Amino acid sequence: MLANILQQPTTWLTITLGAYLLGLKLYQGLNQASWLPPVLSGFLIVTSLLWVTDTPYAVYEQGGQLLSFFLGPVVVGLAVPLFYHAHKMKKQFITILVAITVGSLTTVGIAIALTHYWIGIDIITTTMASKSVTTPVAVAIAEQTGGISALAAAFVMTTGIIGAAIIPQLLKIFRLDSPQATGISLGVCAHAVGTSRAIELGQEYAAYSAMAMTVTAGLHALLLPWLL
Secondary structure, X not given: OHHHXXXXXXXXXXXXXXXXXXXXXXHHXXXXXXXXXXXXXXXXXHHHHHHHHOOOHHHHHHHHHHXXXXXXXXHHHOHHHHHHHXXXXXXXXXXXXXXXXXXXXXXXXXXXXXXXXXXXXXXXXXHHOOOOOOHHHHHHHHHHHOOOHHHHHHHHHHHXXXXXXXXXXXXXXXXXXXXXXXXXXXXXXXXXHHHHHHHHXXXXXXXXXXXXXXXXXXXXXXXXXXXX
């Protein structure tokens, strides 16, 4: 009976939503601890349950596809803070574009250099190049450049969690924590997880982060397959 229930896509869809809500409750209970965002605790809960029940990922993925369907509307929802701050962004458009371009290419260059130096395996180095964009884009880039798509997704998640945890505090230490600088840094370096953190900080942070995440994803999707 239990085995049949665990084979149903809706079961794992429900578990995933429940794990996220539990992670969110824990996150709020810890006064929004940046080191334990809901996406991390939810991931650990779901992964542990998959391992304990010996459920193949293919079964889980069927339920996951139902969640992926709603990603489009969620991304479109990021246009709301952009709309309210578009007038300010128009005046800073060139500055924003230069900052995003230089910042995103710098993160990629450093990641590739360090991975090549410390690990020295070409396929992992190639995969690491896609770590600073949202998961769907990173997976697509990894597939086009000969990387490992599953590993690319793991790199993206790890990068997002670390970036969201340390970027606001780091910029505050150096007194560079304006909404513009913090938002762009979160969007470029920590993509979707960083944008989620920016939303918590305020609408202006969210607007700049959403802009940075979107431009970075487009820039990397165009350039990385050609450069690698």
